[in-house]
Amino acid sequence: MIGDARTRILDAAEQLFAGGGYEATPTALIARLAEVPKGLVFHYFPRKIDVLVALVDERTLVEEGREVDAVPGDPAGTLSRLARGLPLRASPAMRRILFREADTHRSVKERLGRLNSELIRRARFALELALPGARGDAARLEVAAATFAAVLLYQENLCQLTGHQIDPDAVARLIAHSLS
Amino acid sequence: MIGDARTRILDAAEQLFAGGGYEATPTALIARLAEVPKGLVFHYFPRKIDVLVALVDERTLVEEGREVDAVPGDPAGTLSRLARGLPLRASPAMRRILFREADTHRSVKERLGRLNSELIRRARFALELALPGARGDAARLEVAAATFAAVLLYQENLCQLTGHQIDPDAVARLIAHSLS
Amino acid sequence: MIGDARTRILDAAEQLFAGGGYEATPTALIARLAEVPKGLVFHYFPRKIDVLVALVDERTLVEEGREVDAVPGDPAGTLSRLARGLPLRASPAMRRILFREADTHRSVKERLGRLNSELIRRARFALELALPGARGDAARLEVAAATFAAVLLYQENLCQLTGHQIDPDAVARLIAHSLS
Amino acid sequence: MIGDARTRILDAAEQLFAGGGYEATPTALIARLAEVPKGLVFHYFPRKIDVLVALVDERTLVEEGREVDAVPGDPAGTLSRLARGLPLRASPAMRRILFREADTHRSVKERLGRLNSELIRRARFALELALPGARGDAARLEVAAATFAAVLLYQENLCQLTGHQIDPDAVARLIAHSLS
DNA sequence: CATGAATGAGTGTTCATTCAT
DNA sequence: CATGAATGAACACTCATTCAT
Numbered sequence: 001m002i003g004d005a006r007t008r009i010l011d012a013a014e015q016l017f018a019g020g021g022y023e024a025t026p027t028a029l030i031a032r033l034a035e036v037p038k039g040l041v042f043h044y045f046p047r048k049i050d051v052l053v054a055l056v057d058e059r060t061l062v063e064e065g066r067e068v069d070a071v072p073g074d075p076a077g078t079l080s081r082l083a084r085g086l087p088l089r090a091s092p093a094m095r096r097i098l099f100r101e102a103d104t105h106r107s108v109k110e111r112l113g114r115l116n117s118e119l120i121r122r123a124r125f126a127l128e129l130a131l132p133g134a135r136g137d138a139a140r141l142e143v144a145a146a147t148f149a150a151v152l153l154y155q156e157n158l159c160q161l162t163g164h165q166i167d168p169d170a171v172a173r174l175i176a177h178s179l180s
Numbered sequence: 181m182i183g184d185a186r187t188r189i190l191d192a193a194e195q196l197f198a199g200g201g202y203e204a205t206p207t208a209l210i211a212r213l214a215e216v217p218k219g220l221v222f223h224y225f226p227r228k229i230d231v232l233v234a235l236v237d238e239r240t241l242v243e244e245g246r247e248v249d250a251v252p253g254d255p256a257g258t259l260s261r262l263a264r265g266l267p268l269r270a271s272p273a274m275r276r277i278l279f280r281e282a283d284t285h286r287s288v289k290e291r292l293g294r295l296n297s298e299l300i301r302r303a304r305f306a307l308e309l310a311l312p313g314a315r316g317d318a319a320r321l322e323v324a325a326a327t328f329a330a331v332l333l334y335q336e337n338l339c340q341l342t343g344h345q346i347d348p349d350a351v352a353r354l355i356a357h358s359l360s
Numbered sequence: 361m362i363g364d365a366r367t368r369i370l371d372a373a374e375q376l377f378a379g380g381g382y383e384a385t386p387t388a389l390i391a392r393l394a395e396v397p398k399g400l401v402f403h404y405f406p407r408k409i410d411v412l413v414a415l416v417d418e419r420t421l422v423e424e425g426r427e428v429d430a431v432p433g434d435p436a437g438t439l440s441r442l443a444r445g446l447p448l449r450a451s452p453a454m455r456r457i458l459f460r461e462a463d464t465h466r467s468v469k470e471r472l473g474r475l476n477s478e479l480i481r482r483a484r485f486a487l488e489l490a491l492p493g494a495r496g497d498a499a500r501l502e503v504a505a506a507t508f509a510a511v512l513l514y515q516e517n518l519c520q521l522t523g524h525q526i527d528p529d530a531v532a533r534l535i536a537h538s539l540s
Numbered sequence: 541m542i543g544d545a546r547t548r549i550l551d552a553a554e555q556l557f558a559g560g561g562y563e564a565t566p567t568a569l570i571a572r573l574a575e576v577p578k579g580l581v582f583h584y585f586p587r588k589i590d591v592l593v594a595l596v597d598e599r600t601l602v603e604e605g606r607e608v609d610a611v612p613g614d615p616a617g618t619l620s621r622l623a624r625g626l627p628l629r630a631s632p633a634m635r636r637i638l639f640r641e642a643d644t645h646r647s648v649k650e651r652l653g654r655l656n657s658e659l660i661r662r663a664r665f666a667l668e669l670a671l672p673g674a675r676g677d678a679a680r681l682e683v684a685a686a687t688f689a690a691v692l693l694y695q696e697n698l699c700q701l702t703g704h705q706i707d708p709d710a711v712a713r714l715i716a717h718s719l720s
Numbered sequence: 721c722a723t724g725a726a727t728g729a730g731t732g733t734t735c736a737t738t739c740a741t
Numbered sequence: 742c743a744t745g746a747a748t749g750a751a752c753a754c755t756c757a758t759t760c761a762t
Contacts (some may be wrong), residue, residue: 005743021283023203026735037744039739048736100283102341103201113342120344143350150334150346153325158333161282162293164300166330170323178358185725207753217727222754225727365722381643383563386756397723399760408757460643462701463561473702480704485623503710507691510706513698514690521642522653524660526690529685545746567732577748582733584746 006044008034013051016058018093022052022101052097053107060098061089068122070129076169076176078130079148080104082101083168086152087118099157119149131179144175186224188214193231194239198273202232202281232277233287240278240295241269248302256349256356258310259303259328263348266296266332279337291350299329311359324355366404368394373411374419378453382412382461412457413467419454422474423447430489436529436536438490439483439508441526446512447478459517479509491539504535515538546584548574549703553591554599558633562592562641592637593647599634602654603627608662610669616709616716618670619663619688623708626692627658659689671719684715 003011011141012033016025027048045051066087070078090098102109123145131141151171159165192213207228211218217278225231246267250258270278282289303325311321332350339345363371372393376385387408390399405411424447430438450458462469483505491501511531519525552573556565567588571578585591606627610618630638642649654713671681691711699705 012283021203023201027737028735039737039744042737042742043743046737066343103280109341116338116342116344139350143347144353146344146346147327147331147351147354150338151330153338154330154334154754157338158296158330161289162296164296164326166326167323170319174320174323174327174355174358178354206751208751219727219755220725220730223727226754228753381563383561387758388756399723399758400721402758403722406758436542436736451696463640469701476698476702476704499710500714503707503714506704506706507687507711507714510691510694511687514694517698518690518693521649522656524656524686526686527683530679531687534680534683534687534718535714536716566730568730578732579734579748579750580746583748586733588732 005034005036009036009041009051010055010059014055014091014093014097016098017052017055017101021096022104027051049105051103052101055094055097056105056108056111059090059094060111062111062118063087063089064114066071068126068129071127071139072090072130072132074176075127075130075179076173078126079127079172079175080169082122082126082148083152083172086115086156087122088115095156116149116153119152120145123148127179140179144179148172148175183190183221185214189216189221189224189231190235190239194235194271194273194277197232197235197281198276202277202284207231216285229285232281232285235274235277236285236288236291239270239274240291242291242298243267243269244294244298248306248309250306251353252310252312254356254357255307255310256353258306259352259355262302262328263332263352266295266336267302268295275336296329296333298324299332303328307359310356320359324359328352328355365394365396365400369396369401369404369411370415370419374415374451374453374457377412377415377461378456382457389412409465412461413464414503415454415457416468418469419450420471421449422456422471422478423449424474424478426469428486428489430486431524432490432492434536435490435539436533438486439532439535440529442482442486442508442526443512443532446475447482448475455516476509476513479512480505483508490536500539503540508532508535545574545576545580549576549581549584550595550599554595554631554633554637557592557595557641558636562637562644567591568701570672592641592645594649595634595637596645600630600638600651602627602651602658603629604654604658608666608669610666612670612672614716614718615667615670616713619664619712619715620709622662622666623690623692623712626655626696627662628655635696640670656689656693659692660685663688667719670716680719684719688712688715 011029012030013025014032016030019025027041028038030051031041034041045054064087068078069081077112088095088098098108098115100113102112106143124141127141127144148171151166152168155168189210192210192221193205196210196213199205207221208218210231211221214221221231225234244267248258249261267269268275268278278288278292278295304321307321307324328351331346332348333350369390372390373385376390376393379385387401388398390411391401394401401411405414428438429441448455448458457473458468458475464470484501487501487504508531511526512528515526515528549570550579553565554568556573558568567581568578570591571581574581581591585594604627608618628635628638638648638652638655642652664681667681667684679719688711691706693709695706695708
């Protein structure tokens with residue numbers, strides 16, 4: 001038993017929600033895995049949905065506004081560096097939950113939406129810095145940024161369906177080449 | 181009451197699964213909406229999951245191997261025409277179900293995976309035909325095809341999260357430009 | 361498919377009732393095993409219980425009043441010969457049903473009761489013939505007969521609980537020795 | 541309302557299982573008779589079969605290894621005393637359940653099997669003590685013991701079929717006479 | 721006569737939530 | 742604050758039986 005009761009409850013819920021989904025996970029099972037009495041779950045989280053909301057609130061962080069590591073004249077490398085990691089601080093389990101339970105509660109969808117927006121914002125900003133001469137062609141940059149964001153989210157989520165992987169670096173080069 | 185009982189059950193399930201999700205939809209509600217007695221649902225579909233499987237089997241069709249409408253020398257237009265419609269014959273509700281319930285049953289994930297594969301295959305084939313000089317090697321075509329597929333699936337599914345729309349035609353031009 | 365529909369239904373029911381018990385056997389399963397449509401079961405047997413009653417009526421026969429193969433002066437051999445077989449014409453499955461479902465319907469209990477009575481009657485009659493001199497001691501003969509009957513029914517039914525077998529011939533000798 | 545909830549549930553189940561049988565008794569009826577909410581039955585007994593198992597575990601006791609009240613030289617009296625009561629601490633209802641539901645669950649059959657074994661063991665031991673001269677070989681004692689056990693179990697169970705009663709004392713005398 | 725769709729009350733079971741202690 | 746017994750509505754699913762064709 002590691003950590004206090006509340007932490008153990010969230011640990012257990014994170015694991016179970018990622019594995020079987022929110023709806024299919026009984027609170028009693030969360031309590032058992034957390035090794036706390038059933039009543040204590042409801043002491044900390046009056047409704048079951050509050051467990052999910054707390055997980056998303058406390059264990060996912062969309063990093064907004066951070067500096068982009070852009071190199072002027074090297075859009076491909078700049079995008080590649082962007083692809084090194086989503087601006088999302090969350091465990092693999094929490095990432096799974098974020099995509100899987102987007103329909104379950106408004107707050108989850110909102111968080112995922114923020115991730116989406118931030119991704120596009122960063123890609124756009126990175127391209128603006130990497131291609132200083134292209135400032136005028138805002139529409140093309142926007143499309144390129146959205147495309148890159150779509151590929152990254154696809155990688156995070158849909159690619160598990162067929163096991164089809166996309167190499168983000170190659171996409172970065174493709175987009176960079178198109179904008180040059 | 182339109183159609184026979186089995187059809188009405190599937191109609192009701194399609195509507196309810198798309199709206200509230202499979203898990204959150206009681207079979208009793210399906211029966212009520214379909215205006216059939218509860219037992220009849222289980223007469224046709226012994227398990228609840230069989231309703232979902234039947235919906236996916238009978239009401240979604242991934243069009244495989246159809247001819248691609250490619251114009252040599254016009255990769256942008258060729259991709260744009262590809263984007264006019266996913267190779268997926270399914271109602272909006274069924275499309276929603278396909279993406280939402282991919283974790284619920286193997287057969288749903290499989291169908292969605294087939295759609296993914298087919299999308300990539302088509303995009304690759306279209307680009308091969310549109311760029312007869314095989315300009316750019318196979319690997320670049322593959323990346324371009326996967327990128328385009330990712331964007332189309334993103335449009336179908338993830339874009340609802342932020343309401344962020346991507347114009348497929350613009351992406352088509354972006355990719356075409358990159359390969360030229 | 362052997363035999364007509366009604367026969368096949370009874371065949372299937374005999375097998376299933378013996379295996380899982382009457383209550384745990386759905387009529388639909390009987391129909392499936394018999395390879396007849398479900399409605400046909402109720403055509404021949406309006407109530408489910410009628411299948412059981414028909415089985416007991418038609419497929420068990422307590423042989424009443426048959427001659428006893430008695431040898432005067434040899435009560436042990438006479439009882440042994442009695443033990444060669446219960447006065448019951450029935451398949452092993454029907455025997456199982458007879459004991460197992462005695463509580464299910466009056467007619468089954470009655471049939472089993474008739475078997476019990478007939479067993480005792482035979483044993484008493486056999487002993488009377490085998491021990492002509494003992495006619496006067498009716499009470500002792502009665503006890504001996506009932507004891508032998510009890511052992512035979514125990515063999516047919518309860519012995520399966522511990523796998524404990526009793527050798528009827530040895531019991532026959534025991535009883536014969538006691539009466540001599 | 542007497543006793544705590546769990547006890548009342550077992551009380552109700554004991555009564556109902558003895559009356560109508562395990563299969564024919566709905567859990568809802570158990571709850572109603574016990575005057576507890578239906579859900580509480582499953583709080584204490586996750587599966588319906590657990591109620592039966594608990595009854596057998598907690599409310600039947602096969603008394604093993606107790607001293608046998610044997611009088612050397614008086615095998616008839618010794619057996620008679622054995623017949624005063626089965627080595628089974630259980631209410632009449634539980635006795636009924638034990639015999640009736642032997643096919644329902646392994647644990648019931650096992651308990652009944654233990655009773656059977658213990659009965660034979662006692663009868664054999666009693667006869668060994670009552671006949672110190674070891675008159676008659678071991679095999680004969682074994683047969684006599686098994687026969688007596690069969691009669692006692694017959695009395696407990698099968699005799700209800702025809703209402704045919706056997707006087708255990710008379711059987712004791714019969715067997716004793718045979719061994720002398 | 722034969723059929724299988726139709727029926728609906730009932731079954732075991734689940735589970736979020738409450739609450740007395 | 743902590744606990745686990747208590748609650749009851751809801752759930753998926755069963756099944757004997759009916760009946761129109």
